[in-house]
Amino acid sequence: MRTAEVERRTKETDIKVSLNLDGKGNYEIDTSIKFFDHLLSSFAKHGLFDLNIRASGDNEHHIIEDVAISLGDAFKKALKDKAGIRRFGYAIIPMDDVLMLASVDIGGRSHCVLDIHFKRKSIEGLSVEMIPHFLETLVSECRINLHAKLLDGKNDHHKSEALFKALALALDNATQIDPRRKDVPSTKGML
Numbered sequence: 001m002r003t004a005e006v007e008r009r010t011k012e013t014d015i016k017v018s019l020n021l022d023g024k025g026n027y028e029i030d031t032s033i034k035f036f037d038h039l040l041s042s043f044a045k046h047g048l049f050d051l052n053i054r055a056s057g058d059n060e061h062h063i064i065e066d067v068a069i070s071l072g073d074a075f076k077k078a079l080k081d082k083a084g085i086r087r088f089g090y091a092i093i094p095m096d097d098v099l100m101l102a103s104v105d106i107g108g109r110s111h112c113v114l115d116i117h118f119k120r121k122s123i124e125g126l127s128v129e130m131i132p133h134f135l136e137t138l139v140s141e142c143r144i145n146l147h148a149k150l151l152d153g154k155n156d157h158h159k160s161e162a163l164f165k166a167l168a169l170a171l172d173n174a175t176q177i178d179p180r181r182k183d184v185p186s187t188k189g190m191l
Contacts, residue, residue, distance in 0.1 A: 002022055002080070003020045003021070003078055004017075004018070004019050004078040005017070005019075006019075006071075006077070008066055008070045008073075010062075010066065012057050012058050012066070013056065013057035013058070013063055014054075014057065015054070015055045015057075015067055015069075015070045016055075017052070017053050017067070017070040017071055017073075018050075018074070019049060019050070019074040019078050020049065021049060021075075021078045021175050023044075023049050023050025023051075024050060025044055025048045025050070027041050027044035027045060027050070028051075028053075028054075029044070030053070030054055030055070031055040031056075031063055031064075031067060032055070032063070033060055033125070033126060034124065034125060035123055035126040036067075036130075039126075039160060040053060040067075040164070042164050042168070043164045043165070043167065044168070046168040047168030047171055047172040049168070049171075053067060053070075053071070055067050061127075061130065061133075064130045064134050065133065065134070065137055068133075068134045068135075068137035068141065069137060071142075072137070072139070072140070072141025072142035072143075073141055075142045075171075075175075076142055076143065079106065079175065081184065082184055082191045083181075083183055084177045084178060084181050084183075085106060085174065085177060085178070086173060086176050086177075086181075086185070087174055088104070088106075088173075088174055089104050089172065089173030089176075090103035090104070090170050091165075091166040091168075093162055093165055093166045095153075095158045095161060095165070096153075096155065096158050097152070097154055098150065098153030098154075098155065098159050098162045099150075099151040099152040099153060099162075100150060100162035100163055100166045101147075101148065101149045102146065102147070102148045102163065102170045103146070103148075103170055104144055104145060104147075104167070104171055104174050105144060105145040105174070106142075106144050106174050106175065107144070107186070107191055108143050108190075108191040109145060110139050110143045110144060111139070112135060112136045112140070112146050113146070114136075114146075114148050115147075115149040115150060116132075116148060116149070116159060116163060118131070118159065118160075119154075123156050124157070128156065131163070135148070135163075148163055148166065148167065150163075
């Protein structure tokens with residue numbers, strides 16, 4: 001089973017994450033930040049990851065950052081040695097007026113390129129600056145490569161939701177086991 005549980009307790013936050021990469025999209029998310037909960041729920045549902053997150057803390061920034069650290073750590077632990085995975089994944093999804101692209105490489109090196117611009121300062125109570133911060137922190141902790149690009153669209157709610165759904169589909173694709181592959185997908189022999 002490719003599962004992981006992570007607990008992170010600091011003076012600022014208390015985070016619990018459980019992840020099953022081979023799930024059915026079941027989720028229970030409670031961070032006290034409703035729109036962030038919505039984005040994470042969409043991520044779990046569309047990536048078919050079973051995901052439970054309980055998070056509390058002293059402010060939005062610390063909660064979101066520590067959820068990203070914990071979720072990235074959970075992905076790393078659940079992937080174990082990464083033998084047999086596809087490694088690369090991508091998705092292009094439409095959501096109403098928005099067309100979003102996300103592409104990932106689970107190659108052991110972190111790099112994040114986000115070509116998405118928001119017009120508003122917040123979306124339903126979530127500071128927009130926290131969306132790229134969450135993704136950059138997740139990518140850094142998980143040691144993956146993410147490129148995401150807004151291809152079309154104007155609505156900030158749709159942009160952020162499409163981004164999390166596209167990332168979910170790309171990660172689901174990249175973490176899948178390819179039955180033809182028995183080793184790690186790298187000429188180096190490790191990721």
